[in-house]
Structures are given as C-alpha cells and as structure tokens.
Amino acid sequence: MNHLSLYGTSLALLTDLYQLTMAQGYWKQGMTKTDAIFHLNFRKPPFGGGYAVAAGLKTAVDYMLKYEFQPDDIEYLEGLRADDDEPLFDPEFLKFLGEMKFSCSVDAMPEGSIVFGHEPMLRIEGPLIQCQLLETALLNIINFQTLIATKAARVCLAAEGEPVLEFGLRRAQGIDGGMAASRAAFIGGCSATSNVLAGKLFGIPVKGTHAHSWIMSFDSEIEAFRAYAEAMPNNVVFLVDTYDTIEGVKNAIIVGDEMKKLGHKAAGIRLDSGDLAWLSIQARKMLDEAGFEDTAIVASNSLNERTIRSLKEQGATIGVWGVGTHLATGWDHPALGGVYKLSAVRAEGGEWKPKIKVSEQRVKISNPGRIQVRRFWRNEPSRFGGKGEFIGDMIYDEFMGEPQTNIIVDPLDSTRRKQLEGSGSDLLKPIFRDGEFVGEEHVKDDLYEIQEHARYMLSYFDDSIKRFEYPHQYPAGLEKSLHDLKTKLIIEARGFEDDTSTTW
Numbered sequence: 001m002n003h004l005s006l007y008g009t010s011l012a013l014l015t016d017l018y019q020l021t022m023a024q025g026y027w028k029q030g031m032t033k034t035d036a037i038f039h040l041n042f043r044k045p046p047f048g049g050g051y052a053v054a055a056g057l058k059t060a061v062d063y064m065l066k067y068e069f070q071p072d073d074i075e076y077l078e079g080l081r082a083d084d085d086e087p088l089f090d091p092e093f094l095k096f097l098g099e100m101k102f103s104c105s106v107d108a109m110p111e112g113s114i115v116f117g118h119e120p121m122l123r124i125e126g127p128l129i130q131c132q133l134l135e136t137a138l139l140n141i142i143n144f145q146t147l148i149a150t151k152a153a154r155v156c157l158a159a160e161g162e163p164v165l166e167f168g169l170r171r172a173q174g175i176d177g178g179m180a181a182s183r184a185a186f187i188g189g190c191s192a193t194s195n196v197l198a199g200k201l202f203g204i205p206v207k208g209t210h211a212h213s214w215i216m217s218f219d220s221e222i223e224a225f226r227a228y229a230e231a232m233p234n235n236v237v238f239l240v241d242t243y244d245t246i247e248g249v250k251n252a253i254i255v256g257d258e259m260k261k262l263g264h265k266a267a268g269i270r271l272d273s274g275d276l277a278w279l280s281i282q283a284r285k286m287l288d289e290a291g292f293e294d295t296a297i298v299a300s301n302s303l304n305e306r307t308i309r310s311l312k313e314q315g316a317t318i319g320v321w322g323v324g325t326h327l328a329t330g331w332d333h334p335a336l337g338g339v340y341k342l343s344a345v346r347a348e349g350g351e352w353k354p355k356i357k358v359s360e361q362r363v364k365i366s367n368p369g370r371i372q373v374r375r376f377w378r379n380e381p382s383r384f385g386g387k388g389e390f391i392g393d394m395i396y397d398e399f400m401g402e403p404q405t406n407i408i409v410d411p412l413d414s415t416r417r418k419q420l421e422g423s424g425s426d427l428l429k430p431i432f433r434d435g436e437f438v439g440e441e442h443v444k445d446d447l448y449e450i451q452e453h454a455r456y457m458l459s460y461f462d463d464s465i466k467r468f469e470y471p472h473q474y475p476a477g478l479e480k481s482l483h484d485l486k487t488k489l490i491i492e493a494r495g496f497e498d499d500t501s502t503t504w
C-alpha cells in the first residue's frame, strides 16, 4: 500500500489547469505524436546547505503507474466553462484524454541519492502531451519529499548518530504534507515517527511518549506517572516538565524505583521546555545517582539542526531527539524550488531538436539535450577515515554519446572549470521504458534500504559540503561540449549568429 491509495485510483487531475489547456492546444495542433524530453532539477540546495537528499521517486512512480483519466475526471472536465460560458474543453480532446495510456520513458536518481544544484533528479521522455501533463504532480511530489529528506539528514547529522524521532504530524502542512514528511524524514535518517498511519503504510517504526494533558488529567504529577507506568509498563517515557522539571525528574525516579520492584523499567524521561542543556545535565546526574544510568533523556521543543548542535556543544546529555515542526514543515526553507524544463522536442518522424529557456538570470537558463549525471570518485585513502570520496559530478548530454571531454564547467561561471579524473557512474537509472515499469532494482519499497543508501552515500562526501555555514560548493558542472552547445543556443536565442563550432 502507499499513501496515494488514500485518495482513490488515479490522481490525473492533480495538476494545474494550464497543463490541460496546453494539452488541448498540442492536440489541436496535431502534435499528439510529437515527443519531448523534460528534466526535473533544483538550482540551489535548500537550507543554505551544500546538498540535497533525493526523495519522492516511489510516490512519483505510484502516481505514474496509476496515471489515467477516469470517467468522472472526464465528466468534471466536460463541465468546465470558459469566460464566454462555452465548454473549456473540446469533447474530442476529452475522448483522447480518456483513452490516453501512459507511455513515457523515465530515468531518475534512486531515492536517498545525494544531489546537487542543476542536476536532473528525473528525466522524462515521451509524448509531449503526457510529459507536459505530468509536470505539476512530479514537482509537487519530489520537491517536498526531497526538501524534508534533506532537512532530516541535516538534523540527524547534528544528532551525531543519536536517534531522532519525527514528531511533526500535528504541525505539518495538511494530511499529505504530514504523510509525505514522515516518509521523507525517515529516508533522511530519522529513527521513528509518531505518525501511526505512516507506520502502517510505509513500515516506519512508531514511537512516542505522552502529552502534558496526561499529567494535567490527574491531581498530581506523581499520580499521573504511576498511572502511566501501570497502564503502559513496557513503554514508559515520563514527560517531566509540566510543573517543575527538577521536581518532575524526582517524581520519575520515585515511580521508576516502584517499577523496578515490579520488574519493569522506565525507558526515559522527556524534557520539553526550559534550558535543555542545563536541565539535561542536572537530570542525568540525578538519574545516574539513583541507579538509572540507562534511562534515556529525550528532548523536544522546537528543535532543529542548529539547536541540536548548540545543545551538544553545551554538553547536553540528551540521548534521543524529538523533532517536529521544523522538520516536517522545512520551517526555514519552506519549498524546494525544483523546476521541470523542456530540453528537446522531436516532431513525428523528425530529428530531436535541443531546446533552451533563456533568462536574464544565468541560473535560470535550462540545459538542452538528454541529460545524464556522472559522478566521479577517487578510491585512494582520504583524510575521511581511509575511504574513497566523490570528487565531482559531470552533467552531460547523452545525445552526444559518451562524455566528449573530462572537463566540467560551472553552470554559473564559465571561467570556473575542473578536470575530473578517475572512475564515474551514471546517476539517472531506468525506471520506465515506453510506459512499462522497469525500475524494480532502483525503486525500493523498503525505506530502511533507502535510508541506508542515503546515509552511506552522504558519508562519502567531504564534511565541508555538509557543514551548515557557508558549505563548500561540490563541483557539479556541465561537460564542456554541453556547455558549448548551451552557449551556442543562448547566443542564437538572443538573435545573434552562432559563433562556436559545436554541432549536434
């Protein structure tokens, strides 16, 4: 099961109206057999960071597998009216839409891949109409999950391997925001979620403590602790800050001792306000002195990667981190600006023509062709514990065959170049061929496997790209021949004669 099943059989109408009006336009122009290639990429990693963790592909695949317009979708579209009160859509076009079968080829980075600006995470090739219609949903799914997986990776990095529990559902952006966030947060490295439906649908471990309302429902805190210990003797984490945290820890110790006598164990206490560094240090001392050395201290309260790092620097003795709002909403960078750009068109029976979107801002100029990303690594022992490391990514055009040179050019500054030596492998993997799913090897159901992939891959990158402040920019650039082609197309699009010798 996946969470799209929450919404019924097909979500073909989960799109912007203009995709449908353009689709009718293409249809009217007789372009139903025109093919296109689009790529999905972001330009800058989120949170001021140096990388992103790709996520959402499985959801996107489920979306494409079910992609069809149902009779009630068509019926709804039939009822839409333009400003002059005439039907917006031609009945013949709607018939075409109703009979349309997904037939695109898709290549994508597996979930958990580490991805950089300008690199396509997904490439789709097939009928222009279908590629166009899929834009909005693909962006919606991949932008958000990639954003949250990246946030989770940052939070987990700050927690230095200690468990991070995702507590965000109550403050997430609606139902799907909450579900998708729980999924993506697990991919990014969280240990568990409080979201029970995410546990059921995605196989994520579920964990939780109890709320202040539990304590407040009894006449005293100690009574509430006793009642909880009695009700859930095998799942006890006492929330100690309802009235006075130090008194709360004392009460937790009293009830913990009572539980011990009955053969049970208090697994932890939770701090949810006040100075979490100071309180955790005091609580640890009190717990240790009372013989509760393995009782964990859980902390929560608007935590994020920076507060966790700061708490660690202050010597906080927190062993488990409950992170909600900042994680599930991507609080300080609420949207990943992923875009989906057309890069080539082929009329029926014709040749592929590269396409480019020109902008005054260099960063917004799209890449032409059928783009692939090759990641190069060096296997020699490095200063990062004797492992190899990744040294640079080459964004190249498969229409030109194998990369023509080993030089990459910074997409934003063509004077910055780097020669990539060593071995490389391509990151975009086959997922669909002519509408048929071929991605079993690369689209995993098991979120543990995806999480492990992300953790493992991230460990191969230099720490400098992972730091929170002014991260080092990992070299990810256009292979020189692609850069030259792009330059030629920009010059032509701006109305000048081509002055380079590159041909396609």
Ligand SMILES: Nc1ncnc2c1ncn2[C@@H]1O[C@H](COP(=O)(O)OP(=O)(O)OP(=O)(O)O)[C@@H](O)[C@H]1O
Pocket: 272, 273, 274, 275, 276, 277, 278, 300, 301, 302, 303, 307, 310, 311, 314
């Ligand atoms: N020692 C600390 N160093 C850095 N940040 C901390 C520290 N202790 C707590 N924080 C963070 O400071 C923020 C505010 O903490 P504060 O105690 O003011 O919370 P609060 O929400 O006002 O408390 P309450 O929940 O009682 O209303 C939270 O994001 C919390 O995680």
Ligand SMILES: O=P(O)(O)OC[C@H]1O[C@H](OP(=O)(O)OP(=O)(O)O)[C@H](O)[C@@H]1O
Pocket: 167, 168, 170, 171, 210, 211, 212, 213, 272, 300, 301, 302, 303, 322, 323, 324, 325, 326
């Ligand atoms: O701060 P976050 O990172 O979002 O983590 C989740 C928060 O949600 C709960 O508070 P809430 O006040 O909603 O309920 P409570 O009464 O159980 O504390 C919990 O106690 C955390 O403080």
Ligand SMILES: O=C(O)c1cccnc1
Pocket: 167, 168, 170, 194, 207, 208, 209, 210, 300, 322, 324
């Ligand atoms: O289980 C918890 O402690 C929890 C769950 C959701 C939000 N805050 C805390």
